[in-house]
Structure formats: structure tokens, C-alpha cells
Amino acid sequence: MSDAMVAEKPAEKTAKPVTILQALNQALADAMAEDDKIVVLGEDVADPEEGGVTGVTKGLSTRFGETRVRSTPISEQAIIGCAIGASLAGYKPVAEIMLMNFTTVAMDMIVNHAAKLRYMSGGQTNVPIVIRTMTGAGFSTGGQHADFLEAWFAHTAGIKVVIPSNSADAYGLMRSAIDDPDPVLFVENMPNYWTPYPAFDAGHRVPIGKANVVVGGSDITIVSYARMMNECQMALAALGEAGVSAEIIDLRTIAPWDQETVLASVAKTGRLLVVHEAVVPFGVGAEIAAVVQEKLFGKLKAPVARVGAPFNPVPFSKPLETAHVPSAAKIADAAIALVQGNH
Amino acid sequence: MSDAMVAEKPAEKTAKPVTILQALNQALADAMAEDDKIVVLGEDVADPEEGGVTGVTKGLSTRFGETRVRSTPISEQAIIGCAIGASLAGYKPVAEIMLMNFTTVAMDMIVNHAAKLRYMSGGQTNVPIVIRTMTGAGFSTGGQHADFLEAWFAHTAGIKVVIPSNSADAYGLMRSAIDDPDPVLFVENMPNYWTPYPAFDAGHRVPIGKANVVVGGSDITIVSYARMMNECQMALAALGEAGVSAEIIDLRTIAPWDQETVLASVAKTGRLLVVHEAVVPFGVGAEIAAVVQEKLFGKLKAPVARVGAPFNPVPFSKPLETAHVPSAAKIADAAIALVQGNH
Amino acid sequence: MLTNSHTPDAATQVEMFRRMALLKANDERSRKVISTGRLIMPYYSYRGQEVIPAALSVNLTDDDYLVTIYRGIHDMIAKGLPLKQLWAEIAGRIDGTCKGKGGPMHLTYPKKGIMVTTGVVGSSMPIANGLGWASQLSGDGRVAVATFGDGASNIGAFHESLNLASVWKLPVIFLCQNNRWGEHSAYAKTTPVARIADRAAAYGMAGIHVDGNDPIAMYGAAREAVERARAGEGPTLIEAMTFRHYGHVFGDADAYMDKAYKAEWVAKDPYPIFRAQLIADGAATEDQLAGFERDAEAQLDEAVDYALGSAFPGLEQLSSDVYGEAA
Amino acid sequence: MLTNSHTPDAATQVEMFRRMALLKANDERSRKVISTGRLIMPYYSYRGQEVIPAALSVNLTDDDYLVTIYRGIHDMIAKGLPLKQLWAEIAGRIDGTCKGKGGPMHLTYPKKGIMVTTGVVGSSMPIANGLGWASQLSGDGRVAVATFGDGASNIGAFHESLNLASVWKLPVIFLCQNNRWGEHSAYAKTTPVARIADRAAAYGMAGIHVDGNDPIAMYGAAREAVERARAGEGPTLIEAMTFRHYGHVFGDADAYMDKAYKAEWVAKDPYPIFRAQLIADGAATEDQLAGFERDAEAQLDEAVDYALGSAFPGLEQLSSDVYGEAA
Numbered sequence A, B: 001m002s003d004a005m006v007a008e009k010p011a012e013k014t015a016k017p018v019t020i021l022q023a024l025n026q027a028l029a030d031a032m033a034e035d036d037k038i039v040v041l042g043e044d045v046a047d048p049e050e051g052g053v054t055g056v057t058k059g060l061s062t063r064f065g066e067t068r069v070r071s072t073p074i075s076e077q078a079i080i081g082c083a084i085g086a087s088l089a090g091y092k093p094v095a096e097i098m099l100m101n102f103t104t105v106a107m108d109m110i111v112n113h114a115a116k117l118r119y120m121s122g123g124q125t126n127v128p129i130v131i132r133t134m135t136g137a138g139f140s141t142g143g144q145h146a147d148f149l150e151a152w153f154a155h156t157a158g159i160k161v162v163i164p165s166n167s168a169d170a171y172g173l174m175r176s177a178i179d180d181p182d183p184v185l186f187v188e189n190m191p192n193y194w195t196p197y198p199a200f201d202a203g204h205r206v207p208i209g210k211a212n213v214v215v216g217g218s219d220i221t222i223v224s225y226a227r228m229m230n231e232c233q234m235a236l237a238a239l240g241e242a243g244v245s246a247e248i249i250d251l252r253t254i255a256p257w258d259q260e261t262v263l264a265s266v267a268k269t270g271r272l273l274v275v276h277e278a279v280v281p282f283g284v285g286a287e288i289a290a291v292v293q294e295k296l297f298g299k300l301k302a303p304v305a306r307v308g309a310p311f312n313p314v315p316f317s318k319p320l321e322t323a324h325v326p327s328a329a330k331i332a333d334a335a336i337a338l339v340q341g342n343h
Numbered sequence C, D: 001m002l003t004n005s006h007t008p009d010a011a012t013q014v015e016m017f018r019r020m021a022l023l024k025a026n027d028e029r030s031r032k033v034i035s036t037g038r039l040i041m042p043y044y045s046y047r048g049q050e051v052i053p054a055a056l057s058v059n060l061t062d063d064d065y066l067v068t069i070y071r072g073i074h075d076m077i078a079k080g081l082p083l084k085q086l087w088a089e090i091a092g093r094i095d096g097t098c099k100g101k102g103g104p105m106h107l108t109y110p111k112k113g114i115m116v117t118t119g120v121v122g123s124s125m126p127i128a129n130g131l132g133w134a135s136q137l138s139g140d141g142r143v144a145v146a147t148f149g150d151g152a153s154n155i156g157a158f159h160e161s162l163n164l165a166s167v168w169k170l171p172v173i174f175l176c177q178n179n180r181w182g183e184h185s186a187y188a189k190t191t192p193v194a195r196i197a198d199r200a201a202a203y204g205m206a207g208i209h210v211d212g213n214d215p216i217a218m219y220g221a222a223r224e225a226v227e228r229a230r231a232g233e234g235p236t237l238i239e240a241m242t243f244r245h246y247g248h249v250f251g252d253a254d255a256y257m258d259k260a261y262k263a264e265w266v267a268k269d270p271y272p273i274f275r276a277q278l279i280a281d282g283a284a285t286e287d288q289l290a291g292f293e294r295d296a297e298a299q300l301d302e303a304v305d306y307a308l309g310s311a312f313p314g315l316e317q318l319s320s321d322v323y324g325e326a327a
């Protein structure tokens, strides 16, 4: 990733806030306006079908035509296969798999094909596709509609994984994902699509593989991503009350994740808490913990700790669903315990 | 898991060695003879189709009939769905997905359904199926036939994952997997199907969730599983020469893994190396490292280290394929470096 | 394409209507309870599709198996799902069928053969095959029904399932409720064949195309398929033509549909038509049918009260029922 | 079911034979080199299936796309895969098409439109659709061909792909090489329909059932499908009947087949039949055809020498080509 092309621009703080949904829609529209090789496909993505079930692709087919923005049958293998094939012929498809749980019906196309064709062809071909998918608990959708499976894809060589937590990053990561010469899984959070976040400059890029230090601090580093960034920031009040100064890092890219930024921060604070909505065991937090304990061996003041969902499917019942997802309180408690040595 | 039912019997060392292939075949035959609810399905599993491409199910349909041992079309979703449905009606299907890479076409059935039905039904139903699948580099099969994906399933609540490294464990784990009331992914290693290992008593069980301390030692703990256990044991010579006393643990079950045994060993040795054939990032080693660095914080003499495949698809070319898979030499080097403090 | 010669007798027709009355009232109550904010859940209204499960279920026993989908509460009530446990479940309460853990998309009630409800398009079918295989293995004569929508006929699981069921001659009924829309997509935009029932030929399977809003025709189709399955003569694909009146999910106003088209279909609501027909035929009196409707409301009053009066599951439920205990 | 009225002229027939001679010689050489231990790889012999790609490829240009499978080396050589790079690849050498990283199951050569070779059953089809979509978007008239086996027609990807190709009218040819066995399973044990071509009707697609061992008929089928695709009239499913002479994979002796059945099919080897026919028709002389065969052997001598003389990739290749550089 050359710095010149993807230099990060700070979000413009003065303009009217935009939602993640608007940011994604604008990123797609801006990219399509610049490059007619960019095409969009997925279930209900075109305007006669309302431009996506949540409206991320609204207006695109009206503006760019239904040949470039195409609603598909309910056929996830066909969707990803179609994206792969078109990319081999020079197009840059952005494919939607409506929910992350439905990537399960397209894993062969994603993992055995999209991720591997560059390598298996000895570099003769590549698969510059973006796979958009949404997920997240909070809407009482139960066990098959809200899983976070990013660790699976991060364990797969040949694909990248990004998960924005706000509108500027959603825009900037989408533009970088479309620019990227390899498949990028782009994970969107259903429950904060409609949250307004600070505006940003059109055209800006957030480089893939670069984390963002959102809040500076000295006692503990908290690494998180996606909607959990909101919870981490809400935990700041309790942390402040307890006299704990936390540095909060938004990972933004899960694969390849920004070891440099995370290690520099933990080298400074001596403590690390990783927070994600996915279940804890074998999740993204495990890899981060494994790398940090190795690279900073003997320099940590506390073990690397993880906060995530307990090891069960996402429950339907509201109190259980709420308890399933990490909260600001749980994050604050875990961070305070680490700093106070109660681990 | 009640101890009475699955008490582990030591392998019988005097009898003629048996291969893993024979052990699996015998486990299936013994279980089917005892319980007529056990049925087998998968591509080419019945005897008119040669009892499986490698012969694991050979003889079963001749003995138990083609209604209980049924070859299927090439339809992995249908295979797992069929196993799930039959299990809901009181049967105990053992389903074969020929190669682990082909689980990718059945992930919805495995992850969204088999693993979750007990939970989503509030315990009214359960899915006692065994999913057999084989994998492993070494046969020049290239990028789509040799992946180790156990970390994906270990990240999924509701399914268990076992991987035997020898014939006694293959038999004992298969019997336990069939006994188990929940779905068990049973991973077999193609490259050591035909290796003879010590014999065992018919009927013995290896409890799921119980690791095996194969070699005692005091300087470092090496945790591994599957065919990599052979490489670990071959590393003993070099370790001995370097004056390193290694304790080697065969994990056998990946989910739920035996934290108690691993932690007890590392508490004693102060050092841990995890070895697996899967790519390192976001692999099983990450979870083990994350737990161990937390539970034994301040008690480790070296960081937890990992040896696994580099982060690329499995290559075809022999020298690359060989270099891709962890070797005894690489394991010994890593262990010696940890003990000598060169990390 | 096969036709049928089965006609339900008057008593059966009245029983079908009774079940329809319960389904219709349950849908109306669900939408009302949700729109007044008393319950929060994704709700997939089946209003307009009541004939299909009513006609199917009178041909089944409690032992027969059902695997249904997110839009399947009508299928389940017709099959015998008790309203109190249903409502407690969709209210997320401990007294629900699934202790509140499953919710509306994963309702399960094995006592009445309701084995799986899935939220993944197409995934009812592979599992129904396994239930059918179990019947075949044990010889117990049970039939397994998978319900699904028109959109689901384009996904891989449909193909694999129908192929396997046919080659193994499984006692399975693949019941496609063709309401002409898959989410916001019209049938013709996703499906290049005039009739889904015609796809049965690709599997050497019997295929029935039927007006799923016609109770007599639908009864006949279901009857024929059930008899074929029980006789060990293999699976059937039924395409039952119908229409959903209230959008894909609660809150969706069908803006993507032509208004006149929708109005025409809503006007063909099978419920009042069948009701009038039964009275005209002398099969039932107005009082009798009104009695069913009053009874449905009373049952629903009781069920909603029961549900809202039931406790939420305690946090100890969060991570239980993930794995069982070994025997 | 459509029939065709395309007959190849004599020169085209001779060219088809020339390609067949190369394919047959390549297969024989492969088995020889493997059985003498000079190469180690999983090898899926296509001996007996040479007519199909020979007749297809003379109807394609270098720009047309091919997505094939593990049993697809015949498809690729006919499409123009150079033998030296092919052999270097299957020998795992750096001069192979894929630097030795892909091997026989993942041969790729975009210069001749050979875009993907997959080892996963059914997975050629979804990708071919995307190549066809690209042609449709750019209007460049390229045709995309997906090859696959009879067993693959039972997997979900087949269904989703044919459905999408038809509803989008993609310029794709789904070429099923029906050799009557999927690994060790006989067609009838897994597939409940007499002809795979009949499945085209389930997608409103043109389906052609053709004797894939008859060069003239196979040429006509391919020609018709290519013309339909180029004219923007959509996809075609071709079921080309054939037989593989040497087991599923090298080392498999077809023990699961009836011996007489196999012998009968081997006796119908299309290669000597077509050879004799060309001479009898006066389309070619014995000398000419023998010349092709000698030439094939000479090319193979050169290719094998080239391959075995090429270096293995260095270890720096192990983790390269996983990701590219951003532009």
C-alpha cells in the first residue's frame, strides 16, 4: 500500500454529521463516478428493489444503470462467483452478502477461490473484489443473523478484512477497499448504520492495515473495532472516575492488523485489553494477545485481557441479547481490574 | 462427560500395530454393531463405491446394509442437512465431508444449524452427529485440498473438534464422538492414515476434552496435535542433543481444549511452544497463547511461541509444500531458542 | 405435472377454516402488539397465506415432521404449536417453547413434530431430508415437510435437497409458498422459469402447481403428496401460489410493488372467500364460523397475557444449552 | 432440446484431429512419466474425452474464457495452453504457468483465456458467470465456458449458476462432460434424471444432449452454443456423453465398474474411429495424421525436457503472490 495513494486525511469536524449508511452510499457513488469498472451486485441492491434492504446502495442503479448495479437471485455462491469472474476480466465488483451469517453459504467461493487465485496462479491473476456484509446483535434477530465471524477470514491467507466504526472510516476504508488489488471483506454494523458521526472530505482514503489512536492515555491500551468502539468510549467516564487513563485504539483493519501501532501503545502503557463483539475463544483477541505477549515479553504490567461475547449463539430474548454483547460497564470493569492488578 | 463412561484405557502395546485407517474403520464397525441407530453417509462411502476414497468405511455397507451406510451424490449441504435431520429423529449419523476444504460448501449447515439447534430450541433438540473429514499437506494436492481449518470450528459455540494423532486415539475419539450428544467435527490426517501405531483394546474411549502428556520433560512444554505430533517427537533427538528436556502434549481435542493439563505442564516448565499445521495467524496457537499468558502471568520464563504454516495457501511444488509444513527441525530450533532465551 | 382427485369432506373443510381463523387472528394480533410497542421482534407476516398450512396440516399427524422458516408461524400453529408457548417465546420469556432463546425465527416444538425453524433461505430443505431418511430407516411412516418461499428455489440447498430426496425416494414434501416476491425482488427478476413446480422434472420428481389460495385444490395437492410419501413412493414438490399482504418484514410497506397489482391480490384474500363459500355450501353456519373467530381471539387474549406475564430468562440461561451432558 | 445444423468442413475436422492427437499423446506421456516415478502428482486422466475440447476449441478464439476443473488438462491444451509451461507447472518448477505453486489442479494461463482451474466440484460455474458478465458489460463479445463433470450437476453451485446465467442472459456455456461416473459413483446412483441436459428446462435455458465422442455432433453442439452466446441470446447447457478410460485418478483401476461395461466403452474409443473416418472420407491421409502424432510426441519430448530441466521455485516464493501491491 503506497503512502502517497492512501494518505489518511483527518475527518472534517465542522460539517454536518453523516451516518455510516450515508458514508457508505457516498463512497460507492464517488468510486463509481470515477471508474466505470466498478460494478455492484447483490440481493435487492438496485433501486427497483429499494437499493438494498437497509439502503446502502440506494440511488446507485438510478444513477449508473442497472447493468452496473444489479440485483441478484438469492444465490450467494453465484454472487461471489460472479464477482470473482468479473474481477478476473478487469472489473472491480462490490458484492453484497446481506448478513455475515450468510457468508457460510459462499465460503468456498470466498476462501478457496477469491483468496487463493492470485497465489495458485503464481501471480498471473488477482481478484480485486469487495465483499460487503452486515451483522451485529441488538435487533432481536436471534442466533443466525448477528454473528461476528471476522476471525475466520483473518485466518485465511489472501483476503483482507476491514470493519469501520464511524462514518469517516466507513467512507475511507470503502474507497481503499475498492482501490485494493485483492479481495477485501468489508464488515458493516447493522446497529449503528443510522448513528451520525463527524463528516469527512469526499475522496479521502483510510489506508488498509492502519489502526487509529482515538484517545490517548497512559495506564492501559484498549484495542477494539466496529460498534464496540462506542462502548469503549462510553467506558471512559467510569475509567476516569477510577483514575485510569486509557488509550483507545480503533483497529479498523483486522487483517492485516496494525501491529506497529498496537505494540507502540502497549509498550507505553504496559497493559492491553482487547474488546470485540465476537465470542472470545479463538477470536481476534487471541491473535492480538499472542503477538503482544511475545513481542513485549517481560514488559507487560498485566496479562493481556479480552472482553467479548460468551461462548454461545446470539440469544433472542432481550435481556440475554443485551448481556451477550460487551458493554461499557464490562469494559470499564475489566480495564480497571487490570490496572489495579486484580487479574 | 462422565468418567465412568469414557474412562481412558491405555493403549495395548503388545498386539500388532494398526494404522489410523484400520482404527477408524474398526471404531465405526464396533459402534454400528452395538447400536443400530448409528448410520453412515457421504460420497462413495458404501462398498459398491469402494467404501470411501481411502477406505475408512470399507466393509461397513456389506456388513450393515446399504440403508445404514449410504453413498450420496456430490452435495455437501445435503449430506450435513441429512445428518442433522436424522439426528433430530433419534439416529446418530456419521457423515463424511471428503476433504476439510469442502466443509466450505456446507458451513451453513454445520455452523448455523448443527452447532446452534440445541441452543436455539432452548434444549428441546440436539444434534448428535459426527462429521468426518480429512486433510493435510504432503500429497502434492495444492491449494484447495490440504487446509487445516479447525480454528474456524473452535470459534463456533455448539460444536466440538477432535483431531487424533495415532490409532488408539483415532479409535477412542471416534467412539467418544459417536457417544457424544452434540456435533463433533472429526479431523483425519490423510498423510498418516497408513502409518502403523500401537494397538489398543476394542471398545476403549478417549474422552473428548482430555489432552495426553506423551513425553514428560522439565524445560519446555510443546503442545501439538494431529500429524505434527510425529514431527514433535522427531524433534526430541535434536532437543536432547541441545540438553533441552521437553514435555510433549497431544491436545487431541481442539474444542473444548484441555486447559487444565496444558496449564499444569506450563506451570512446571515455564515455557510453551504450540505447533500446528494450520497457518499461524488467528490459528489454534493464538487461543492457547492467549489463555496461557493470562493464567500464568509472571510465571513464564519465555513468551509463548508458535510454529505453524506461513500465511499463504498450500503450494503445489514439492520443495515449497515441504517448506510450508512445520518440520522437526523447525520445532526443535524454536524450542531451543525459547529455552536458551533467544526469543 | 400431476393432478389430484382428493376433495375434503365438509367437516374437514370446516376444520381447515377453523385453523385459518386462528392463523389470521394470530397474525393480526401480532402486528397489533408490535405496532403498539408491546413486543419488539422481526416479524414476517404470513397474512394471505393461511390456506396452505391449513390444508396441509389436516393431512398430517402430530408425528409427521415440519421444518419451516422465519415466515412460518402459520405453518407451526396449523401443525399444533400451542399459542401460549408461542407467544411467550416471541416475547423472549422463559416459558416460551425455546426458553426465549430462539425467538420468532427459531421456534421449535418437537412434541408436535415442529423440529426446526430456520432464518437462512433454503436451509429447511436439507434438514427435512434427514427427517425423511429417519422415517425410511425406521419404517414408521412419518412424512417430513419442508416449507420455503419462491426466492429460496434459486439457492443451492434447494437443488441438492430435491436431488437427494428423489434419488433416495425419501418421504419428503417440498412445499414452496410462492408469494411472488423474495424480499423486494419480484419473481420474474430472479427466476427464469414460469413455474417452480416445473423444476421437479429436473429431479425426476412429482411436481404440483396449485392455487395455494384455493382450499380445495390445496387440500388435494397436500393429500396427494402425503399419500405418495406414506406409500414409500418418494418426494413431491408442491408450488402453492399465494400472496403476502403486509410486506416482507414488519415495517416494509411493499413500496417496490405496483399498487394496483397489490390491491388486486389483497382483494383476492382467500379468507373471506372461503368463509362465504362454506356458508353458501351449507357446510357451516355464520354462527359457527364467527364462533371460531371469537374463540381464536379468546385464545390469543389468554396467550398474550400468559406471555407478558411470564418472566424473562435469567442470566444463567445465557450460556446454557450450548452443549449437553454426555449420557 | 435443440438440434444443430452445423457441420465442420474437412480442414476443421483435420484440425480437430490434430488437437486430439496432442491431447491423447499428452495423456499417455503423463501416465508414463508418473508411473516411472519421474513426476509425483494427483493426475486425473481424460483419456477418452478428447473429442469434447477439440470440437469446442475450434469454435473459440484466444480471447474467449475457459474455467475448468482438475480433469481439465485436455480442455486447456485444446484452448492453447503451451506444453512447456504446462509440464513445468505439473513438475512444480518455476517456469511453470503458475511458478509451480498451482500444480495440475490450478493451471492458469490468461493469455489464452484460461482463467481458473478449480479442484472443487461445481466451482467452475459461478466464476464463468462473472467472466460472462464482464463480456456483457463491455460488449466485447467474448464467450465464457465452464467445464464440469456429471457428478457436479448435483451440487448447489450448478443450480445457482445456471439460474443466474439464464435470468441475466449471460454469454456462458455450461459444458458437462458426462463420463457416467463421479469418482466411484455411477451416474444413476446419484442422479435421478435420465439426462443432465434436461435440467436446462428448469432454468428456461437451451439444453443440448450430444454424443461427446462424435466429433461432428460435438462440433455442432459447441458451434450452436457459441453462436447463441455471441448473439447475446444467453447461455447453453451442453451435456456431452463420453467415458474416461483410466479411473478417477491415477492409481484407481475402476474396480467398481463392471468389466464388460468398461471394455465396451474402451472399445468405442473415439480417437481411432475418427482417425479412420478422416482417412476413409479422404479428408486426410494416413501420413498427415501420423505426422500430427509424431509432432505431438516431439513437442512432448521437448516439453518434458524443458520441465525437468527447469529449476524448482526458491523458498522466497513460498509466501509471495499472496497479496499484491496497491497501485
Ligand SMILES: Cc1ncc(C[n+]2csc(CCOP(=O)(O)OP(=O)(O)O)c2C)c(N)n1
Residues within 6 Å of the ligand: A043, A074, A076, A098, A102, A105, C071, C119, C120, C121, C148, C149, C150, C151, C152, C153, C179, C181, C182, C183, C248
Ligand atoms: C442465504 C440467505 N440469503 C439471504 C437471506 C435474507 N433473506 C431473508 S428472507 C429473504 C427472501 C426470501 O424470499 P422467499 O424465499 O420468496 O420467501 P418469502 O420471504 O417470500 O416467504 C431473503 C433474501 C437469508 N435469510 N438467507
Ligand SMILES: Cc1ncc(C[n+]2csc(CCOP(=O)(O)OP(=O)(O)O)c2C)c(N)n1
Residues within 6 Å of the ligand: B043, B074, B076, B098, B102, B105, D071, D119, D120, D121, D122, D148, D149, D150, D151, D152, D153, D179, D181, D182, D183, D248
Ligand atoms: C465440493 C467437492 N466435493 C467433493 C470433491 C471430491 N471429488 C473430486 S472429483 C469428484 C467426482 C466428480 O465427478 P464428476 O463431476 O462426474 O467429474 P469427473 O471427475 O468424472 O470428470 C469428487 C467427488 C470435490 N473435489 N469437491
Ligand SMILES: [Mg+2]
Residues within 6 Å of the ligand: C149, C150, C151, C177, C178, C179, C180, C181, C182, C183
Ligand atoms: Mg416469496
Ligand SMILES: [Mg+2]
Residues within 6 Å of the ligand: D149, D150, D151, D177, D178, D179, D180, D181, D182, D183
Ligand atoms: Mg464424471
